[in-house]
Amino acid sequence: MSAWPAPFHAQPLNTSIRVPGSKSLTNRFIVLAALGDQPSVIREPLVARDTVLMVRALEAMGTGFEFYDNALFVYPGPLRGASIHAGLAGTVMRFLPAVATLANGDVEIDGDVAARVRPMDPVVRAIEQLDVLIDHGTNAAGQATLPVTVHGTGSVLGGRIGIDASASSQFISAMLLAAPRMESGLELRHTAGQIPSTPHLDMTVDVLRGSGIEVFTFPRDAGPVRPGHPAVRWLVLPGIPDVGNVEVEPDLSNAGAFLAAAMVTGGFVEIQNWPRITKQPGDQLRTILAQMGASVAMMAGRLQVKGPEQIEPIDLDMHDVGELVPTVAAVATFATGTSAIRNIGQLRGHETDRLSAITTELERLGGKAWVEDDDLFIEPRPLHGATLQTYEDHRMATFAAIIGLRVEGVSVENIATTSKTLPQFPQMWQDMVAGAAVVRANTADLPVEGPEGTASSPDPAPDNGATA
Ligand SMILES: O=C(O)C1=C[C@@H](OP(=O)(O)O)[C@@H](O)[C@H](O)C1
Numbered sequence: 001m002s003a004w005p006a007p008f009h010a011q012p013l014n015t016s017i018r019v020p021g022s023k024s025l026t027n028r029f030i031v032l033a034a035l036g037d038q039p040s041v042i043r044e045p046l047v048a049r050d051t052v053l054m055v056r057a058l059e060a061m062g063t064g065f066e067f068y069d070n071a072l073f074v075y076p077g078p079l080r081g082a083s084i085h086a087g088l089a090g091t092v093m094r095f096l097p098a099v100a101t102l103a104n105g106d107v108e109i110d111g112d113v114a115a116r117v118r119p120m121d122p123v124v125r126a127i128e129q130l131d132v133l134i135d136h137g138t139n140a141a142g143q144a145t146l147p148v149t150v151h152g153t154g155s156v157l158g159g160r161i162g163i164d165a166s167a168s169s170q171f172i173s174a175m176l177l178a179a180p181r182m183e184s185g186l187e188l189r190h191t192a193g194q195i196p197s198t199p200h201l202d203m204t205v206d207v208l209r210g211s212g213i214e215v216f217t218f219p220r221d222a223g224p225v226r227p228g229h230p231a232v233r234w235l236v237l238p239g240i241p242d243v244g245n246v247e248v249e250p251d252l253s254n255a256g257a258f259l260a261a262a263m264v265t266g267g268f269v270e271i272q273n274w275p276r277i278t279k280q281p282g283d284q285l286r287t288i289l290a291q292m293g294a295s296v297a298m299m300a301g302r303l304q305v306k307g308p309e310q311i312e313p314i315d316l317d318m319h320d321v322g323e324l325v326p327t328v329a330a331v332a333t334f335a336t337g338t339s340a341i342r343n344i345g346q347l348r349g350h351e352t353d354r355l356s357a358i359t360t361e362l363e364r365l366g367g368k369a370w371v372e373d374d375d376l377f378i379e380p381r382p383l384h385g386a387t388l389q390t391y392e393d394h395r396m397a398t399f400a401a402i403i404g405l406r407v408e409g410v411s412v413e414n415i416a417t418t419s420k421t422l423p424q425f426p427q428m429w430q431d432m433v434a435g436a437a438v439v440r441a442n443t444a445d446l447p448v449e450g451p452e453g454t455a456s457s458p459d460p461a462p463d464n465g466a467t468a
Pocket residue numbers: 023024025090091167168169170173196197200322323346
């Protein structure tokens with residue numbers, strides 16, 4: 001497959017974008033809907049590799065699915081043994097072994113070659129603590145990896161377990177999502193280190209509570225897990241989740257690449273349907289991009305970002321929002337000074353070792369980036385074109401596309417890897433750039449004026465994203 005020529009557009013872009021649903025929310029709703037005892041409807045779900053794999057896996061395990069009118073109808077059934085493929089999806093490879101403890105039969109789970117090096121050990125050890133038999137691969141360090149086979153007997157007692165979730169919050173989310181169907185629920189303790197991506201844990205707790213499940217978080221008894229004050233213990237009472245009829249928020253991390261386009265071109269990008277309140281880590285882009293010099297406004301449910309004339313370097317701890325690092329790193333490449341993105345060691349266990357991938361690819365462009373312990377430093381330099389590698393990582397593909405807007409001659413090897421969470425990405429990106437000469441952000445249906453310097457137009461905003 002030949003490399004994708006990233007569109008070059010150093011002039012200010014001006015566009016309005018609608019992004020499809022959140023991967024993290026879609027896959028949580030699907031899991032809980034499958035663990036219910038009555039049908040649910042998940043509206044505006046993400047349809048992408050990670051969520052399709054989740055559907056196929058649970059279908060093989062006995063859940064019924066129907067996709068109609070941009071809604072996923074879920075019909076729970078008794079869970080049975082199956083052989084399932086997790087691709088490279090962290091949510092599938094971590095959540096489903098926990099769900100498989102509730103199945104009656106052997107559930108074999110494997111994934112892409114790259115998935116076999118992603119951390120799995122804490123989920124395997126948690127399942128062993130529940131007295132459920134599980135076979136697994138083992139790496140050179142003696143840690144459990146994919147493939148795994150969970151020997152479910154149809155019921156799990158539950159009780160108390162401990163997990164070291166310092167490599168991924170998904171280990172905790174996995175056990176919490178399966179917990180309500182354990183006979184005595186689950187009390188889960190985090191045992192060591194700092195948990196990354198705590199907004200995703202908040203999201204798990206929210207989705208459970210929204211499905212009628214009682215969850216208590218400690219040290220605080222209830223309420224959100226606050227950055228810097230994360231819960232270290234959770235208690236999930238037994239119950240039958242009822243997802244009901246829910247709508248999935250747009251994926252704000254995927255929106256990040258488009259907001260980055262405003263940053264690196266000094267343009268104006270708005271994202272439609274930005275949720276007013278959300279647990280998605282992508283919401284933190286509002287403050288991060290403002291720190292880098294953007295003008296950021298919420299206007300009638302649309303997030304509007306006007307890129308600055310000069311991008312400010314940042315010094316930021318992104319442990320809680322690691323998913324945003326490739327996007328922020330791409331923007332930092334064009335800052336007026338060296339940026340430090342700190343405390344992001346967990347990125348070594350993402351789709352690829354993202355610390356290594358970002359430094360390698362920036363060097364390929366003539367840039368300079370380096371890692372000290374768990375901190376990433378980016379020193380802006382004049383860059384030249386190159387074919388960037390993506391390592392099967394959707395966010396490395398979008399990282400390359402963002403840089404390609406400002407650097408002529410960037411090509412992206414395997415742009416199709418964006419199908420993990422946004423199959424429409426290449427088309428959306430091309431449309432955004434092709435329409436850039438047309439001023440269309442301040443459209444007739446936008447009730448207020450946009451930021452200074454953007455003219456208005458009577459044309460309706462284009463729908464660059466998924467179907468409405
Ligand atoms: O639970 C989730 O939906 C996710 C949790 C985070 O994982 P880590 O805690 O491994 O960073 C995040 O990076 C990932 O994209 C999605």
